[in-house]
Amino acid sequence: MSFWEYANPKKFMETSSWLLPWVAIGSLLCLVVGLIWGFFFTPDDFRQGSTVKIIYLHVPSALMAINAWLMMLVCSLIWIVRRHHVSALAARAAAPIGVTMTLIALATGALWGQPMWGTYWAWDPRLTSFLILFLFYLGYIALWEAIENSDTAADLTSVLCLVGSVFALLSRYAVNFWNQGLHQGASLSLDKEENVADVFYFPLLVCIAGFVLLFVALVLIRTRTEIRARRISALRARQRLNDTSPSATPKEA
Amino acid sequence: MIALLRRDLALTLRSGGGFGLALAFFLILVVLIPFGVGPQSELLSRIAPGVLWVGALLACLLSLDRIFQLDFEDGSLDLLATSPLPLESLALLKALTHWLTTGLPLTVAAPFLGVFLSLPGEAVVWLVSSLALGTPALSLIGAFGAALTVGLKRGGLLISLLVLPLYVPTLIFGAECVRRGAEGLAASTPLLFVAGITAGCVAALPFATASALRVNLR
Numbered sequence: 001m002s003f004w005e006y007a008n009p010k011k012f013m014e015t016s017s018w019l020l021p022w023v024a025i026g027s028l029l030c031l032v033v034g035l036i037w038g039f040f041f042t043p044d045d046f047r048q049g050s051t052v053k054i055i056y057l058h059v060p061s062a063l064m065a066i067n068a069w070l071m072m073l074v075c076s077l078i079w080i081v082r083r084h085h086v087s088a089l090a091a092r093a094a095a096p097i098g099v100t101m102t103l104i105a106l107a108t109g110a111l112w113g114q115p116m117w118g119t120y121w122a123w124d125p126r127l128t129s130f131l132i133l134f135l136f137y138l139g140y141i142a143l144w145e146a147i148e149n150s151d152t153a154a155d156l157t158s159v160l161c162l163v164g165s166v167f168a169l170l171s172r173y174a175v176n177f178w179n180q181g182l183h184q185g186a187s188l189s190l191d192k193e194e195n196v197a198d199v200f201y202f203p204l205l206v207c208i209a210g211f212v213l214l215f216v217a218l219v220l221i222r223t224r225t226e227i228r229a230r231r232i233s234a235l236r237a238r239q240r241l242n243d244t245s246p247s248a249t250p251k252e253a
Numbered sequence: 254m255i256a257l258l259r260r261d262l263a264l265t266l267r268s269g270g271g272f273g274l275a276l277a278f279f280l281i282l283v284v285l286i287p288f289g290v291g292p293q294s295e296l297l298s299r300i301a302p303g304v305l306w307v308g309a310l311l312a313c314l315l316s317l318d319r320i321f322q323l324d325f326e327d328g329s330l331d332l333l334a335t336s337p338l339p340l341e342s343l344a345l346l347k348a349l350t351h352w353l354t355t356g357l358p359l360t361v362a363a364p365f366l367g368v369f370l371s372l373p374g375e376a377v378v379w380l381v382s383s384l385a386l387g388t389p390a391l392s393l394i395g396a397f398g399a400a401l402t403v404g405l406k407r408g409g410l411l412i413s414l415l416v417l418p419l420y421v422p423t424l425i426f427g428a429e430c431v432r433r434g435a436e437g438l439a440a441s442t443p444l445l446f447v448a449g450i451t452a453g454c455v456a457a458l459p460f461a462t463a464s465a466l467r468v469n470l471r
Contacts (some may be wrong), residue, residue, distance in 0.1 A: 135418040142414055146405055155468040156401050160415065163397060163461050167419045170450070174422040177429060177443070 007084035009227050016220045023217045030210030038203035045200075054112040056204060060211035062105035065133060068098030068215065072140070073165050076158035086223065088154035089230070091161070092144055093222030097215060099137035106130055125175040132171045136164050150230070254338065254346060261350040264323070275312040275355040276362055282308040283366040294371040301370035302380070302431035308366075309359045309384055310424055313391045316355055317416065318409045320347050320399040321466070330403075334470050344462035345455070348389070348396040356388030372435065379434030383447055387427040390451040393458045394419045400465035423450050 006012045038056035045052035075091035078084055109127065110120040121127065143160055147153035286304050287297060324330040333343055363384055364377045372380065398416040402408030426446040433440035 132418050132421055135414070139411075139415040139418065142411055143401065146402070146408075146411055152404070152468055152471070156465055159461050159465050159468075160401060163458070164419070166457075167422060170422040171418070171425075174425045174446075177425060177446075 004082075004084075007082070007086055009086055012086050013224060013227060016224055020217060020220050020224075023213050023220065027210050027213030027217050030206050030213060034203050034206030034210050038200075038207060042199050042203060048116060051112055051115050052200065054108050055200065056207045058105060058108040058112060059204060060208045061101045061108065062130070063208060064211050064215050065098055065101040065105050065130070067212075068094050068101060069133065069136070069165070069168070071219075072098065072161055076161040079154055080158050080162075085154075085230075086227070088158070089226040090219060090223045091157070092154070093226055094215075094219050095137060095141050095144065097218050097222070099134065099141065101211075101215075102130060102134045102137060106134065128175045129168075129172045132175075133168060136168055140164065254342060257333075257338070257343075258346055258350060261347065262353060265319075265350060265354045275316055276358050278315055279308050279312040279359055279362060280366065282311065283369055287369065298371040298373055298435065301367060301372040302376065302435055303428045304370060305363055305367060305372070305380060306384075306387075306424055306428040306431065309356075309363065309388065310391060310420055312359055313355050313388065313395060314413055314416065316351065317395040317399050318402070318412050320351050320396050321403040322399070322408070325403045325469075330466070331470060334466070340463035340466055341459045344396055344400065344459040344466065348392045348459070348462075351396060352389050352392035356384075356392055360384040360388060375437060376431055376435035379440045379444065380431045383427045383430040383444055386444065386451055387423050387447045390423050390447070390454045391420060393451075393454040393462075394423075397458050397462045397465065400462040400469065403466070404469040423447060426450065
């Protein structure tokens with residue numbers, strides 16, 4: 001029993017079909033509990049008022065925007081090194097979810113920025129690096145869509161993902177060079193004394209768990225769709241082959 | 254290798270466009286900016302570093318899809334791939350050709366165009382050195398983007414989208430270097446960063462470019 005067994009599409013489909021409902025239910029549960037808890041059962045912040053509640057969407061989506069890219073990076077590496085198709089398809093499946101998470105983070109950030117900073121958008125290092133991440137996602141998806149042969153597309157997008165990761169990291173530190181941040185520093189970390197107050201912290205953790213599970217569920221669904229689409233096109237190709245060569249006897253379906 | 258470099262240079266120069274197009278675009282952009290923002294010289298000199306760097310970057314972007322496209326279409330790229338020359342050196346050579354026909358002329362022209370934007374005199378040294386050190390990175394990244402999209406029919410728009418976020422760090426450090434130079438601050442730190450990006454690109458990107466080319470020639 002090793003991790004690489006899931007490189008077999010059949011094995012992956014079996015396990016994921018068993019896993020998917022649990023992940024989906026868990027995600028729904030966490031999100032419902034976390035959001036209701038966060039929105040209705042926590043006090044308003046003494047300076048920010050009720051706008052502080054945007055945090056329950058903003059922070060988890062921002063986290064997942066970065067983690068989705070990391071997952072794509074790992075999948076691309078696996079594809080390049082071991083050429084497992086499920087891995088390439090999972091990377092492809094994660095990209096639109098990642099871009100959506102980035103958009104949610106940017107949009108909720110803008111809505112939060114307007115009352116707090118008096119502006120929807122500022123060229124602050126964190127905001128800028130998210131915008132750049134958004135562009136990376138767009139380029140990655142566009143490259144997938146543009147290339148017809150799926151193996152070629154998987155190869156090229158993997159290379160792009162590797163190179164892009166280096167440059168994304170570089171941009172992340174390059175924008176720090178401007179030295180003008182409106183955005184606060186990290187408010188969540190495992191090794192720091194000062195986190196957000198506990199009232200906000202626990203519902204936020206539940207929301208983050210919900211977003212993680214939601215991401216896993218969506219990636220599973222989309223990967224399963226990709227695998228099925230791949231199978232259909234393979235079946236179609238076989239059918240065409242049978243149609244064009246009359247000598248071959250058509251197989252029982 | 255030298256023969257290949259001379260062939261590529263001759264092709265780019267004689268096919269028209271390649272050499273003059275980037276320069277003309279740069280000139281047009283720099284001349285149009287004052288019409289757009291008005292002729293106040295203090296405003297112009299403040300935005301000059303950014304405008305010059307953005308102009309150089311866009312001018313570079315203009316000719317990227319030609320790096321591999323023509324060779325791919327007439328089949329000479331296949332011949333070059335089967336020749337004893339490693340594909341990595343080919344990628345480096347193509348980027349070098351692109352730099353010699355766009356980056357280098359842009360660097361030479363930039364100080365003269367800086368006059369139009371009333372760029373402070375002390376910034377000219379930083380402008381030339383940051384462009385000289387930074388445009389090779391632009392060409393190398395561009396060659397990578399061109400290698401990714403070489404098999405596509407309409408790669409032009411896609412290549413801009415792919416390359417745009419990759420250009421960000423170089424642009425930030427390059428423009429920052431010139432801005433600091435213009436304000437009389439110490440500008441060598443961003444300049445070193447630009448040089449570092451270029452050095453890293455020279456070292457690593459030809460391999461990525463070559464692997465993308467291999468996939469596309471398969």
